[in-house]
Amino acid sequence: MMRNAPWVPICIISVMICMALFAPLLAPFSPIDQALRERLVPPFWMDGGSMSHILGTDAFGRDVLSRLIYGARVSLLVALLALTAGGGVGLVIGIVSGYIGGTLDNLLMRLVDAAFTFPAILFALLLAVTMGQGLVTLVIAISLLLWASFARVIRGEVLTLRQRDFVALAKVRGCSSLRIMLTHILPNVLNTFMVLVTLNIGVVIIAEASLSFLGAGIPPPTPTWGLMISEGRGRIADAWWVALIPGFAITLLVLSVNLFGDWLRDRLDPQLRQL
């Protein structure tokens, strides 16, 4: 099993996590201090570049590598929070809807259908305007994107679990619905929940980047990858590295996460099927 593990993605993910955790130690420069004499220095492998700014600087003289490292922090933090919040809400709704059924289930599932049809990004943008930009707004906004798919899949699991004997036994013993949902249903859907989480990490990272790009994410001067691309866009002609390098980072991370997630699911799947 370990032989077939996707080592390259794992390495990349580990590097990114390290970048996020140890940003202050790893970043050679401050990500927000401006150094106007060092503006638009190209990366080290191009003419005019130097080893002091390996990936060059942006229009304000800020070191791209340092901003990249701190950007990882934002991306991963937001991913963690949004997956917990959005996934959590979806989990709860899925369990309640699936277990209790009836009109509540109908109502919630209609809501889920609507959520699928209507792009949640619009509500995310609305929140950015009404609540102001910030971490909380961003996390809530991205959670809006996630909850529906979590709810739907978890509900499906719960529907099959509900028919199982151990649930019937619990009911016979007089357990309340709440108790059954907590102690019997919840542990059994956790596997599926983890699978969903791995499936959605990439989605969340790209969502955060997209919202940042559109000016609805964490406000400047905090460096986020989406914001870097947005800022660098205007100078794409003479300083391509500012806009393009963060995009590479995003693609690389999401690709690694997806490949790792696929492998992880292939390992977990046989057990899932036994359930």
Add this chain to the structure above:
Amino acid sequence: MKRYIVQRLLQGVVLLFMVAAIVFFLGRLTGNPVDLMLPEGSTPEDRIALIKTLGLDGPLYQQFLIFIGNALNGDLGTSIRMREPTVDVFFSRLPNTLAIIPWAILFAVLVGIPLGVVAALNRGNIVDRAAGAIAVLGIATPSFWLGVVLIFVFSVELGWLPSGRMGGPEHYVLPVITLGSFLIAGFMRLVRSSMLDVMGSEFVKLARIKGLNEGVVVWKHCLRNALIPVLTLWGVFVGNLITGAIIVETVFAWPGVGRLTYEAVIYRDFPLLQAIIILKAMLILVINLTVDILYAYVDPRIRLA
């Protein structure tokens, strides 16, 4: 079939209403509605006038009724920045967005569907893996970045295509490709799994028993059935298109409703954003209904029910 269409129409209207309600309540509850809707430099008199018109001093449900009432009259507020009715602003920009959407869909269909079929036919071997890799890469690449990359390569470095704005056919190429890329990965995966399902059907076996050649079996018998799930799941793709339009129009400075959304966010133009959301919901309703009609026509089981 009529019953089916009416059912879908009703569902759409319910969705529209829900969206309007959510937008309304989000606006009233999370921010300060008065401040959100006033342009800068407003006088206290303007403030009082706004409160009176929208009934902001009354109970919430009353505000909602006023809101709905205005909406049904075609009044969704006035844009702070442009000082014009939001509805007018939206519809003046809508044609520009509608200009690229069909092309993007066509592009995605011409690339995604054959890719999906080829992947299904070559299940497990290198062609399938290559197609899968393309799809995985497509999902991992943020589309706004893809747009910037395309601009860099084709506009800055090669100088073949313009970097933005509306214009002649050459202005359409990059935005259409970028917008289409939102859909391609999804199409491909769906077509592939749908084809694999259909290819195992008994009627496919019967087609082979009839001695038909493989091409006919695949492209005529299988694909026609495999496309039905694509139409039923179309709703998700529409959502992707709307999201994509926002991003693509922003990257390429395309003057459509997507870019309008971006502008509304940047300038904190709440009334405009509110109107955009509701009108886009209506747009989605219309598109979905069209696709539903198409689907009902394509699947004889619905058409003749």
Add this chain to the structure above:
Amino acid sequence: MSGEVILEIRDLHTHFFLRRGVLKAVDGVSFTLRRGEVLGLVGESGCGKSMTALSIMRLLPKGSARTVAGQVLLGGDDLLRKTPREMRDIRGGRISMILQDPQTSLNPVFSIGDQLREAIFRRTHAARRDVMREAVAALRHVDIAAPEQRIAQYPHQLSGGMKQRVVGAIAMSGHPEVLIADEPTTALDVTIQLQYLKLLKRLQQESNMAILFITHDFGVVARMCDRVAVMYAGRIVECGPVREVFEHPSHPYTQALIASVPQLSGTTGRLATIDGQPPSMLDLPRGCRFAPRCKYAMPHCRDTYPDSFDVGVAHTADCWRLAPA
């Protein structure tokens, strides 16, 4: 009634190559089919009947299944040696097949007329109007009333019995020499089954075509077939004229099968069942495969696979008990 041999299967072996091992679905099957004859192929599900049929048609599921040995001689031509293009011409033309489930045999998005015309056009390449006429005639021939209206209808608008008739019409459109019917009545209502069998019989007599009739139902065998081959765990264990096999079943499995069919006229006692289960096709025993469930089993049975012994006129069974003393 029976003519020369039209289809001869010699020692056919079809294996499934799975991750967990090799599944020998068809493990040395041989039989002959003559013109104008109806041969029944009987056995429990999973014994390899359908796989035999698919092997003959060379329509095995792609990827894991392969015919690894044997010959399938249609009028002397070995089908296993044909190129894919040649097989395509043969399928639907010289040899055709009816599948079990009428609900799924027809493509739901095309009218039955389209599907029938497709088959006819393939054979005749005639003008559209002629093809249309022939399609209507074909529907009438299988006793579908008002064929001019039906032809524009879609599968979901037809009953199961009617769908199966359409499938029959499609199968007959190429005037095949051999028709393989894989449990064609199993999915039909009991009341319709008889009608359909009569139809098949009529079609067969009109065209003098040979039918390989796959079923698990002995009643159907009695009604339709001239000869019957009993299949168990990938092999044929008994073969002979229907009357012979019914009156003198020689293989213990055949005996058990016949005994387990409920008799309407007999005394009501307990239904005889066959204890045990068929062997796993991944791990077949060396000797007789029925031995674990056979009440007459001898040590020799478990060691060596029984030879084929004559028990009557053109009637053979593979059982050590039948060895001359």
